Amino acid sequence: MPPVIAPVTSSICLKPVPLLPRGTGSKRKHIPKLAEILTAVPFDTVVEPFGQGLWISQALHQAKNSILKGIIAAESMVDMRSIWMAWATPGWRPEIESWLRKWQLLSIKESWLEIKAVWETHQSTGEVCPLAAAAGLAVRILTFSGICRDTPGSGRLNIKWNKSQLKRWSRYTPIWPKSPPACFQIYEDYGQVQYPADTSKTLSLIDPPYAGDISAPPPTRRSGRY
Numbered sequence: 001m002p003p004v005i006a007p008v009t010s011s012i013c014l015k016p017v018p019l020l021p022r023g024t025g026s027k028r029k030h031i032p033k034l035a036e037i038l039t040a041v042p043f044d045t046v047v048e049p050f051g052q053g054l055w056i057s058q059a060l061h062q063a064k065n066s067i068l069k070g071i072i073a074a075e076s077m078v079d080m081r082s083i084w085m086a087w088a089t090p091g092w093r094p095e096i097e098s099w100l101r102k103w104q105l106l107s108i109k110e111s112w113l114e115i116k117a118v119w120e121t122h123q124s125t126g127e128v129c130p131l132a133a134a135a136g137l138a139v140r141i142l143t144f145s146g147i148c149r150d151t152p153g154s155g156r157l158n159i160k161w162n163k164s165q166l167k168r169w170s171r172y173t174p175i176w177p178k179s180p181p182a183c184f185q186i187y188e189d190y191g192q193v194q195y196p197a198d199t200s201k202t203l204s205l206i207d208p209p210y211a212g213d214i215s216a217p218p219p220t221r222r223s224g225r226y
Contacts, residue, residue, distance in 0.1 A: 016062040030055075047073070050190060051074055074186075078128060100137065116139075120157060139159075142161040
């Protein structure tokens with residue numbers, strides 16, 4: 001009889017190096033709960049239409065025996081897409097770190113005015129660049145829970161730096177995860193995402209980042225876990 005060959009399965013990193021220093025609506029806590037699903041099929045492509053920190057992609061990509069070949073992601077925030085580009089373009093990183101050091105040497109009142117202005121300008125123009133990435137990283141370090149949002153329709157940040165984060169901010173330097181796979185596609189809206197022609201080995205995470213906890217009992221809108 002021919003030898004029985006076990007099917008190839010995906011491996012997973014339960015504690016991947018984060019792409020973002022902090023962020024809201026993170027899927028990080030769901031990784032252990034989703035591990036059985038994520039490793040049941042040899043996924044070679046991950047689609048995250050509500051990308052932000054790309055936690056599920058990172059969990060599969062940073063696995064010891066990763067078979068991930070492609071990541072497809074969408075995100076409306078310009079600074080976030082800029083951070084993704086810096087992840088995929090190491091040549092951007094020295095400029096990002098230079099901007100961060102410049103702001104860290106200023107008083108928080110001076111630096112916040114600059115960071116806020118940069119963030120708002122690039123969110124308005126849509127320019128993806130190292131400066132926008134630096135502002136995005138700074139805002140997420142400095143604000144409460146890493147919140148980074150604008151007043152709807154205004155393009156202006158409606159948040160402020162948080163005193164409890166100043167010590168961390170003073171010594172912050174980005175740590176970049178393992179470079180993305182060769183096929184890394186970025187979209188600015190989930191509706192623009194182009195899925196592979198063959199999706200038999202594609203995992204798509206279509207829940208928005210505010211979906212809440214996935215454990216029992218079933219969540220309700222009032223429980224804070226919806």
